[in-house]
Every structure is written in C-alpha cells, then in structure tokens.
Amino acid sequence: MPRRMLVTILLAVVVVATVSTVAGVTAPSSSDTSGATTRRRPPTSASTSTTTTTTLPSLVQGAPPGPVIGTDGTAPVVSRVPTTDNVIFLGIDDGLHRDPAVVELLLREKVPVTLFLARDPAGDGRSYFRELVDAGLATVESHTKSHESVRGMPYSVQQDEVCATLDEFTEWFGRRPTLFRPPYGEWDATTRQAAASCGLRAVVMWQGATNDGRLDIVGGHFFPGDVLLLHFRPDLAENLQLVIDRARAEGFKIGRLVDYVGGP
Ligand SMILES: [Zn+2]
Numbered sequence: 001m002p003r004r005m006l007v008t009i010l011l012a013v014v015v016v017a018t019v020s021t022v023a024g025v026t027a028p029s030s031s032d033t034s035g036a037t038t039r040r041r042p043p044t045s046a047s048t049s050t051t052t053t054t055t056l057p058s059l060v061q062g063a064p065p066g067p068v069i070g071t072d073g074t075a076p077v078v079s080r081v082p083t084t085d086n087v088i089f090l091g092i093d094d095g096l097h098r099d100p101a102v103v104e105l106l107l108r109e110k111v112p113v114t115l116f117l118a119r120d121p122a123g124d125g126r127s128y129f130r131e132l133v134d135a136g137l138a139t140v141e142s143h144t145k146s147h148e149s150v151r152g153m154p155y156s157v158q159q160d161e162v163c164a165t166l167d168e169f170t171e172w173f174g175r176r177p178t179l180f181r182p183p184y185g186e187w188d189a190t191t192r193q194a195a196a197s198c199g200l201r202a203v204v205m206w207q208g209a210t211n212d213g214r215l216d217i218v219g220g221h222f223f224p225g226d227v228l229l230l231h232f233r234p235d236l237a238e239n240l241q242l243v244i245d246r247a248r249a250e251g252f253k254i255g256r257l258v259d260y261v262g263g264p
Contacts, residue, residue: 074196075196076203077192078202079204079207080223080224080225081225081227081257081260083224085224086222086250087254087260088225088247088253089228090112090228090243091227091228091257092231093117093181093231094117094118095115095122095125095129097232097236098121098128102240103132106132106137106138107132110137111254112256113138114141114204114256115138115140116142116143117129117141117143118143118146118147119145119146119164119165122165122172129173133174139175139177139178141177142162142163142169142179142180144182145160146161150162150186150187150190151182151191158190159194159198161194162195166199177200179201180202182203182205187205191203201261204227204257204261206226208226209228209230210228210242212235213238213239213242214242215239228243230243
C-alpha cells in the first residue's frame with residue numbers, strides 16, 4: 001500500500017511538472033499571438049528592432065541562423081528574420097514588368113518592399129523604381145548583374161555578378177545595397193563569401209511565394225520574420241493585394257527588411 005501511494009504521488013508530481021513545463025512553453029507564444037492584433041508597434045522604429053532580437057528563441061525555433069555578421073567572414077543566409085514582432089517582409093525580384101498599378105497600390109497602402117533587381121531592368125526602370133525609393137517605401141538591392149545562377153561558379157565570377165551593380169545602384173537610387181538575393185534561389189558557400197566581400201550583409205531567401213494568384217507559405221501561415229518572394233510580373237498588383245490582405249487577417253505588419261538585417 002505505501003508503495004502504491006508513493007507511485008501515485010510520484011506520478012502526480014510528474015504530471016504537474018509536465019503540465020507546468022508545457023504551460024511555460026506555450027504561454028508566451030499564445031499570449032504573443034493573442035496580443036498580435038492589438039500590439040501595433042511600428043516595426044520601423046529603432047527601439048523595436050533593438051528590443052526584439054533579445055527575446056526570440058521560443059518563436060523562431062527551426063528558423064535559419066540570424067543575421068550575425070562576421071562570425072566566419074561570410075554573409076548569412078536569411079529566409080526568416082529572428083524577431084518576435086508580428087512582421088513579414090516582401091522581396092520583389094527582377095524588375096522586368098513595371099506596372100504603374102503596383103506603385104499606386106504601394107503608395108496607397110504605404111507598404112515597404114525590398115527590390116532585388118538585376119542590372120538591366122534596374123537601369124531601364126530607373127524612374128519607376130525611384131518613385132518608390134523617394135517615397136521611402138523601397139530599397140533597391142543586389143540580384144546579380146546578368147541574372148545567371150551563380151551556384152557552382154568560381155569566386156571571381158560570383159564576386160562580379162553579386163557586387164558589380166552596387167556602384168551603379170548607389171548612383172541611381174541614392175543608397176548602396178546591403179542585401180543580396182540569388183537568382184532562382186541558388187547559392188553556395190562561395191556566394192556568401194562573394195556577398196561579404198562587397199559589404200552585403202545577408203543572402204536573402206524566402207519562406208513563402210506568390211504563384212498564379214495564390215500564396216504558398218512554409219507551415220501554411222505566417223511566422224514572425226518571414227520573408228516572401230514576389231516578382232515584377234503582370235499579376236504583381238494582384239499578388240501584393242493578396243499578401244497585404246492576408247497579413248492583416250493574420251495580425252501581421254509588413255516591415256522594412258533593411259531595418260532588421262540590412263545594417264546601418
Ligand atoms: Zn530573379
């Protein structure tokens with residue numbers, strides 16, 4: 001009898017301990033989620049980006065390494081920014097199709113975007129992209145010179161592709177790029193070296209993308225810090241509206257990526 005009592009007591013202790021452990025793990029994230037719709041901190045403020053990086057582990061488990069620069073001298077690869085802010089980031093690529101409706105939409109909604117442009121469309125569309133840059137809604141970042149895949153290429157080739165547009169982009173758009181997105185999402189260790197060699201602070205991938213009028217995201221919904229992939233194609237305005245509406249419905253803001261990973 002005493003033995004059974006002891007077992008019962010031990011079991012009770014284990015159950016209580018387990019429950020409190022689970023509660024301890026789930027409580028912060030669930031309260032964070034429920035507070036998401038009311039917590040409207042502007043993700044662009046310096047104080048926000050400073051404070052958020054201190055309390056990230058429980059919400060970003062499984063996320064790629066954070067934007068820690070310089071540990072091995074190469075640029076980190078980021079597809080989900082370590083943050084507890086309910087914020088996502090929009091990266092729009094290439095720049096070939098330049099629809100005025102996209103500019104109107106972004107100005108109206110005041111949504112910040114990161115433009116990963118290849119050299120020729122950036123040059124051809126200078127005034128188009130400049131309107132978004134001048135409105136404070138866009139930064140223009142590196143997406144190679146020729147839009148060739150760089151994976152597997154020698155360092156000298158990758159360095160040229162990744163870095164060659166920076167001087168021109170600085171002149172055209174008034175700011176030196178600090179981020180790189182590899183064409184086709186194809187990169188390797190050399191890409192990270194090449195990016196770091198010209199001061200780029202991260203190789204930016206994505207957790208979700210718009211395709212044929214629908215949004216596909218890893219896990220089926222937004223996580224804090226998710227970076228998305230969009231393209232300057234004829235359906236961009238439609239895709240942007242889809243993402244904006246979805247973000248609002250899930251209690252997420254759309255942030256400026258460079259405020260989180262782009263450096264000073
Ligand atoms: Zn591209």
